[in-house]
Structure formats: C-alpha cells, structure tokens
Amino acid sequence: MSTHRDPHSTVMRELLVRYLDAWTPAVLRSHRRATYIEAGDLAAAALRVFAEFADRLAGHHLDVVLVGGSPVLREGGEPHGLSLRSVEDPASLTVRGPVLAHVDVTAGSALTEPDVWRLVTSLAPEVLLTLPPAPAEQVTAYRTRLRSAGLTYALTVELTDDEGHARLLVFATAEVKHLTTFKNELWAADEFAGIRYRDPRDAEHTLVDISLRPQLLPLRRALLDQLARRGSCTVADLQKHTLQETIYRPADTVEVLTSAAAAGTITREPRKGRLSPRTVVHTGQA
Structure with a gap:
C-alpha cells in the first residue's frame, strides 16, 4: 500500500492542529463548555491536540462530535472532561459554549455542501471548511452566506499542488482575533508540503509560496x-x-x-x- 500523502490533506492537517493549539486553551480559559465537530478525517489529529491540554480540562467539558461516522483511531483513554460521541445528522445536535467545526466535503465526508450550510445556519459554529474550487463569484456568495449566519470574518484561499489540483479552504468566525490567529498559522505552515496558496478572488490567479515572508x-x-x-x-x-x-x-x-x-x-x-x-x-x- 502506498504511504504517499495528498499534499492538500497534509497542509489541512497542519493548519487544523496549529489552530487547535491556540483555540483549545483559549476556550477552556474563558468558557466552561465547548464543542468540536469533526466531519472529515482529522478526528485523530484533533484528539491528540486535546490530549495535550488534559490538565486544563479539569472543571470544564469539551464535547467532541463525529458526524456521519468520521473515522477516529482511539489511541488511549479520553481525558477527564472530554466526551466523544457520534451523530449521523448534525441537524439533531444541541451544543453549549463555543463551537468549532471542521468539515471536508472533498474527502468522502458524509456531509454534502447543502448539509454544510444547514449546519452553519443552525449552529453558527466557527468553521473550517474544505470545498471544491469555485469561481470568484461563488466564493463571494459563500462569504455572504457566512456573514448572514453571524460569521462576520472569513478567509477564503485555494490550496494548489504542483499539478494544478486545487481545494478551497474557508475559515469563518465571529471573532476578529480568531481570524488574525488563523491567518498567522496559515503562513507559518510547512512550506515544503508541495502546496501554494491562491486568492480565489485575485483576477491574476497568482500562486504564492507558503512563507512567513510571502510574495505580496x-x-x-x-x-x-x-x-x-x-x-x-x-x-x-x-x-x-x-x-x-x-x-x-x-x-x-x-x-x-x-x-x-x-x-x-x-x-x-x-x-x-x-x-x-x-x-x-x-x-x-x-
């Protein structure tokens, strides 16, 4: 079996882990409860991050929800204060506290794009979405829908590999500080992963190397x-x-x-x- 990893997935995993490293202690510091929703294939990576903050879970509750049978490898017991459950239909979810959802509709997720927008409308979670590439007009429409759901601040960026295959990454939040944090992690990702960034609304379609000092x-x-x-x-x-x-x-x-x-x-x-x-x-x- 090949061990080659899709570079898109490699970068997505790194971005999620980097952001969770900032998000987890922040929400545990300021809230008693929080929810993480996984509708992709990065549950194991997320759980490893949460395990690193086991000491901070004392007196708090972090609910990890796997949607539609998202795969997860249990590598040990769940830390006290963390619960892990599965649901088939995210419309049935009830949550308390801050919510972060990772949804990848390009990697065999049980959720379709209409499902994603129903989740966004019903829960208004902070979201990290991976979607098929879309023209600028469609990307603008995505941003409008996110704002209507209360997610005022958004980042839309294409991840493009050396062969020209692209995926659209969408991060949206109601907190401007969280957008700043995610952007900092975006440019700090591994620059050797074989992925370049492109602004889907850039008329010149310029590809930009991942770097702390990117082309401007x-x-x-x-x-x-x-x-x-x-x-x-x-x-x-x-x-x-x-x-x-x-x-x-x-x-x-x-x-x-x-x-x-x-x-x-x-x-x-x-x-x-x-x-x-x-x-x-x-x-x-x-």
Whole structure:
C-alpha cells in the first residue's frame, strides 16, 4: 500500500492542529463548555491536540462530535472532561459554549455542501471548511452566506499542488482575533508540503509560496485597487481591508505601502517617518 500523502490533506492537517493549539486553551480559559465537530478525517489529529491540554480540562467539558461516522483511531483513554460521541445528522445536535467545526466535503465526508450550510445556519459554529474550487463569484456568495449566519470574518484561499489540483479552504468566525490567529498559522505552515496558496478572488490567479515572508504582489494590486476606489484612507483602513478581504495579514499592508510610497505610486501624510495606523495615504503621484 502506498504511504504517499495528498499534499492538500497534509497542509489541512497542519493548519487544523496549529489552530487547535491556540483555540483549545483559549476556550477552556474563558468558557466552561465547548464543542468540536469533526466531519472529515482529522478526528485523530484533533484528539491528540486535546490530549495535550488534559490538565486544563479539569472543571470544564469539551464535547467532541463525529458526524456521519468520521473515522477516529482511539489511541488511549479520553481525558477527564472530554466526551466523544457520534451523530449521523448534525441537524439533531444541541451544543453549549463555543463551537468549532471542521468539515471536508472533498474527502468522502458524509456531509454534502447543502448539509454544510444547514449546519452553519443552525449552529453558527466557527468553521473550517474544505470545498471544491469555485469561481470568484461563488466564493463571494459563500462569504455572504457566512456573514448572514453571524460569521462576520472569513478567509477564503485555494490550496494548489504542483499539478494544478486545487481545494478551497474557508475559515469563518465571529471573532476578529480568531481570524488574525488563523491567518498567522496559515503562513507559518510547512512550506515544503508541495502546496501554494491562491486568492480565489485575485483576477491574476497568482500562486504564492507558503512563507512567513510571502510574495505580496496580489496584495499590492488589491490595496491599490481599494485606494483607487476611495481616493485616500488611513493605513489602519487598509490593514482592516487586508485582514478581512485578502489572504494576507495586516502587517503585510505596511510593507506594501512603504514600497509603494518609496516608488512614488502613492503619497502619504505625513511625508516622512514610519507608517503608522493613522498615516493617511493617497492614490496617485505627488
């Protein structure tokens, strides 16, 4: 039997584990109960993360729900404070506290895309979805549906392998801090996994290597387009746009704007000094 792993799955597993490493202690610190829903094939990876926080489960309850027979390898006893159960229909779920759901409809999940949207509408969980690639218009429609469900902040990014096969990753949350955390983990993933990122709403379809210092050309285009529409705005406004509407991080905004100002592509007030969130930038040359 081949032991070759699909690079998409490798990156997805790493992103989930990285995010759970941040999500788990945060929810256990601030809530008595929380729920994790798995509708893919990463239950074992999630349970290994939860086991690392067994000491923090004391006095708390973490409910792990496997949907539609999601596979899991039991590698030991469940930590005190963690329960593991299976359900066939997520519509029957009742949950308390924060909810994070991982759903992969590309890996033989029992859930279809309509099932996913019913889950999102009924529970409004923080979600990490893997879907087939979709055109920009469809991705925008996904984001609109997520906002309507109360998940105001979203990231949509294509994971593309060396042969051009792609999957669409969607992360959505009601907490802007959680979006920031996930984006930081997105760019800290293993850059040797054979996957590059692409913003599905980038008209140039530029592929970007995974790196802590990624190529910023797609962000430059997005920010200059935004600035052209508005005429002028603060650096803080453009950092917010970067966080909420692109695959990049707010800190990347400053690097792009600093380069654009040095090239004379944009002007700024004040004209000298480091860019701060209150610095105003204008489209066009001085």
